[in-house]
Amino acid sequence: MGESRDGEQLTGRLAAVAILGFVLIIPPLLTRFDHVDRVFGVPVLWAYLFLVWAVVIGLISVVGGRSR
Template identity: 55%
Template structure:
């Protein structure tokens, strides 16, 4: 990992970004947001709530993958 101007190696920044992604993932799966998508509608014969769950999961996994790639 690259060293910052004050000699730190960026571990604090990575830790902060990881916490932000974890909080974002937690917020995506809170019941009030889930119930907003639970209306009985369907997309390609898949309930909207299931499509939302899969998409939110994919976004969180993608963000974690970006963090891992950037951490070197």
């Protein structure tokens, strides 16, 4: 019974990370970062997308690491 609860918690946490990732890349939010400016030579939009991608992967790693 403990494994079932752990699996449900893991599923819930991964779903929350997926929802967060989705919310961070919806078009209304992306338009706020669509500038001509650059960060370290990279367009702001691309830097934002890379940062979101890295954060989502990091959160998945943290959530997955705690489940073991």
